[in-house]
Amino acid sequence: MKEFNVDLAPLELQKERAYLEKVLNHIMEDILSSTSKKKTVYDDIVEYRKTLIDEYRSDEDKQIDFFDHNRFVQEESYKAIEKKLVELTELHNTPYFGKVVFKEEGMDEEEAIYIGKYGLVDEQEYEPLIIDWRAPIASLFYKGSVGKDKYRAPMGDVDVDISLRRQFLIKEGELRAVFDTETDVRDEILLEVLSSNAGKKLKDIIMTIQEEQDRIIRENREGVVVVNGVAGSGKTTIALHRTAYLLYNYRKILENKVLILGPNNMFMDYISQVLPSLGEGGVHNDTFKDLALSLLEFEGSMFMGEDYTEALISGDEELVSDARRKRSADFRAVLEEKIEETEKTYFEFKDIEFLGQSLLTREEMENILLKDFKYMPFFRRAKRLKKIIVKRLKEVRDEKRFEIDRRYEENKKKMKADGNDINMLDGMRKSELRELLQLVSEKRKEFRELSEGDYLRSYRDLKSFAFYTEADIAPMLYLKHRLHGLKLPYQVNHIVLDEAQEYSMIHFEALKDITGCSSFTVVGDTNQMILEGRSNMNDLGEIFRDVRHYDLTRSYRSTFEIMDFANRFLSGEKIVPLVRNGSPVEEHKDMSMEDMLEVIVKKVEEYKENELDTIGILTRDMNTTKELYQLLKKKLNVKLIDSEDALLKGDLYIMPSYFAKGLEFDGVIMAEKAEEDGKDLINYIMATRALHRLTRITFRETMIY
Numbered sequence: 001m002k003e004f005n006v007d008l009a010p011l012e013l014q015k016e017r018a019y020l021e022k023v024l025n026h027i028m029e030d031i032l033s034s035t036s037k038k039k040t041v042y043d044d045i046v047e048y049r050k051t052l053i054d055e056y057r058s059d060e061d062k063q064i065d066f067f068d069h070n071r072f073v074q075e076e077s078y079k080a081i082e083k084k085l086v087e088l089t090e091l092h093n094t095p096y097f098g099k100v101v102f103k104e105e106g107m108d109e110e111e112a113i114y115i116g117k118y119g120l121v122d123e124q125e126y127e128p129l130i131i132d133w134r135a136p137i138a139s140l141f142y143k144g145s146v147g148k149d150k151y152r153a154p155m156g157d158v159d160v161d162i163s164l165r166r167q168f169l170i171k172e173g174e175l176r177a178v179f180d181t182e183t184d185v186r187d188e189i190l191l192e193v194l195s196s197n198a199g200k201k202l203k204d205i206i207m208t209i210q211e212e213q214d215r216i217i218r219e220n221r222e223g224v225v226v227v228n229g230v231a232g233s234g235k236t237t238i239a240l241h242r243t244a245y246l247l248y249n250y251r252k253i254l255e256n257k258v259l260i261l262g263p264n265n266m267f268m269d270y271i272s273q274v275l276p277s278l279g280e281g282g283v284h285n286d287t288f289k290d291l292a293l294s295l296l297e298f299e300g301s302m303f304m305g306e307d308y309t310e311a312l313i314s315g316d317e318e319l320v321s322d323a324r325r326k327r328s329a330d331f332r333a334v335l336e337e338k339i340e341e342t343e344k345t346y347f348e349f350k351d352i353e354f355l356g357q358s359l360l361t362r363e364e365m366e367n368i369l370l371k372d373f374k375y376m377p378f379f380r381r382a383k384r385l386k387k388i389i390v391k392r393l394k395e396v397r398d399e400k401r402f403e404i405d406r407r408y409e410e411n412k413k414k415m416k417a418d419g420n421d422i423n424m425l426d427g428m429r430k431s432e433l434r435e436l437l438q439l440v441s442e443k444r445k446e447f448r449e450l451s452e453g454d455y456l457r458s459y460r461d462l463k464s465f466a467f468y469t470e471a472d473i474a475p476m477l478y479l480k481h482r483l484h485g486l487k488l489p490y491q492v493n494h495i496v497l498d499e500a501q502e503y504s505m506i507h508f509e510a511l512k513d514i515t516g517c518s519s520f521t522v523v524g525d526t527n528q529m530i531l532e533g534r535s536n537m538n539d540l541g542e543i544f545r546d547v548r549h550y551d552l553t554r555s556y557r558s559t560f561e562i563m564d565f566a567n568r569f570l571s572g573e574k575i576v577p578l579v580r581n582g583s584p585v586e587e588h589k590d591m592s593m594e595d596m597l598e599v600i601v602k603k604v605e606e607y608k609e610n611e612l613d614t615i616g617i618l619t620r621d622m623n624t625t626k627e628l629y630q631l632l633k634k635k636l637n638v639k640l641i642d643s644e645d646a647l648l649k650g651d652l653y654i655m656p657s658y659f660a661k662g663l664e665f666d667g668v669i670m671a672e673k674a675e676e677d678g679k680d681l682i683n684y685i686m687a688t689r690a691l692h693r694l695t696r697i698t699f700r701e702t703m704i705y
């Protein structure tokens with residue numbers, strides 16, 4: 001980042017420098033005291049272990065008990081001190097980046113607060129030196145202009161009059177720049193940040209969060225927040241900052257109870273640094289597919305992953321129409337019908353008798369399976385029914401046993417009176433009892449199937465091919481949950497869904513029902529659907545009570561030229577690019593294979609000379625990626641990304657469009673077959689991955705290598 005001038009009245013600048021020094025000194029003192037605390041805790045642990053071993057030398061159980069408890073307490077405090085030290089060290093580099101001066105309504109004095117990544121308090125003076133960016137009052141910094149405003153505090157809205165909003169650039173504890181702006185505070189710094197290179201992982205943006213983004217980040221925890229934003233508008237970034245915000249403000253409810261679902265493992269790895277960089281851990285990360293498959297415990301064969309996506313984007317008509325059907329409202333109705341049919345036909349309704357006695361009437365069976373326990377998943381009702389029958393069966397068994405014993409006692413008395421041998425009687429009793437138990441056990445087998453319900457027997461008729469496909473996963477999950485009742489192995493109180501344009505109503509409902517959670521952050525871009533069509537992300541009002549929608553139309557990722565170019569692949573609403581100019585997009589049409597390879601190699605060299613760190617060569621599908629890779633690997637050190645579990649290592653990649661979703665590169669080279677040239681969302685996805693430079697090439701021939 002270039003150096004800025006510090007442009008402030010001398011007296012004011014002096015005050016700011018003095019404040020910075022005071023804060024830095026305080027941080028240093030805290031670092032020193034935390035380091036010594038850390039040492040004390042460490043010494044304590046060592047000392048303690050020594051005495052423990054001496055004292056309880058002979059009592060191992062006591063040793064373990066005591067050791068476990070104490071170790072837990074010590075380790076927790078050790079971890080807490082370590083965390084604090086990491087935060088303090090970071091603060092010592094950049095203690096804060098913003099300041100707001102304001103007067104609360106009804107107060108005489110103005111207050112000044114400094115905003116940073118973490119909060120810091122002078123505990124002796126009870127003075128907050130730095131306010132955590134997530135604290136309610138810090139929202140004042142992210143608002144557009146000075147003047148009357150308010151912030152949301154726990155006891156309600158607080159009206160304020162803001163007189164100053166100041167922004168700082170502090171690096172290595174040194175003040176590099178100060179800006180006071182009455183409107184649109186962060187533009188200069190924002191442009192500087194956006195002009196820098198992407199890096200291999202997504203970053204935090206606390207210094208430059210924009211007002212429209214901040215509103216979403218600080219939305220209420222309850223209910224569903226839906227963000228439909230164009231490529232590069234910061235959806236993923238916002239979703240993660242919102243998670244950090246929610247964890248900070250609702251730690252008790254949310255710690256270890258937030259679930260983030262992304263499209264694939266590569267993407268999850270790409271976003272993995274944002275929360276830790278904001279000092280947060282303790283969230284569950286997964287992909288919908290992996291989560292669903294583990295709940296389904298499905299062991300059959302399924303057409304899924306990149307092979308499936310390939311087939312879809314290559315336009316395999318049967319698969320495409322099956323995928324559309326499985327996403328549709330009609331299919332949801334089909335699932336409901338299937339559930340009803342299963343309830344009515346899976347088990348035979350009949351009277352059940354044992355040794356001439358009724359165990360259950362057909363009517364009772366109908367009531368239990370279809371009415372009385374309706375609130376339970378169907379197969380659980382069946383298990384309940386089985387328990388009832390087995391209980392009654394045991395009652396009849398006991399009655400019969402009692403009868404056999406009674407008869408035996410009577411006969412015994414009689415025979416004894418007559419002076420007869422009773423051995424024969426004993427033998428008869430035993431064999432009667434054995435026979436009874438045999439009958440009971442045979443009978444029990446008849447109800448075994450009541451506890452062996454299998455949702456796949458019901459779903460099997462709904463699959464369109466001899467095999468299952470990825471499009472079946474969500475409906476299978478929905479059906480299995482309705483029939484069996486599923487649970488995650490952990491509690492979830494908030495769910496974040498990224499790339500949510502791909503989720504159908506069935507996905508949303510399954511997630512809602514299985515987790516019992518109705519607090520969601522849902523982000524996606526209806527222009528980036530693999531299969532074009534209506535995205536259910538906009539219809540969530542049908543299943544949730546409280547849904548708040550946001551649209552984001554400004555892109556922060558790419559230059560004006562790149563966004564302008566990408567817009568041509570959209571038929572609907574166009575992106576409003578943030579005006580950051582760059583080099584023109586280059587287009588080479590209808591090239592021969594040799595020429596294309598030459599251009600790619602030249603562009604990669606040029607991009608590197610221009611100090612672009614990451615470069616993505618993007619093609620529509622895997623075949624083109626692999627073919628091109630074979631040719632390019634002789635000329636360039638390029639990494640092939642051919643699986644969604646790949647790791648983004650290195651700086652030059654080649655991959656198909658669908659793996660690039662959600663990712664970004666400083667420079668992008670799109671290589672497309674000439675016959676596929678056209679208006680299409682896949683082109684839009686590829687073009688919008690670029691931050692600074694974009695080249696698009698279409699080529700003719702098939703490749704020979």
Ligand SMILES: Nc1ncnc2c1ncn2[C@@H]1O[C@H](COP(=O)(O)OP(=O)(O)OP(=O)(O)O)[C@@H](O)[C@H]1O
Nearest residue numbers: 205208209210231232233234235236237556557662
């Ligand atoms: N306020 C901001 N300040 C600085 N950088 C920002 C800001 N908002 C977004 N960005 C940057 O813009 C880029 C795009 O952000 P992000 O990946 O979150 O967008 P997205 O909407 O999820 O994109 P896509 O739909 O393509 O996945 C990232 O590099 C992010 O750091």
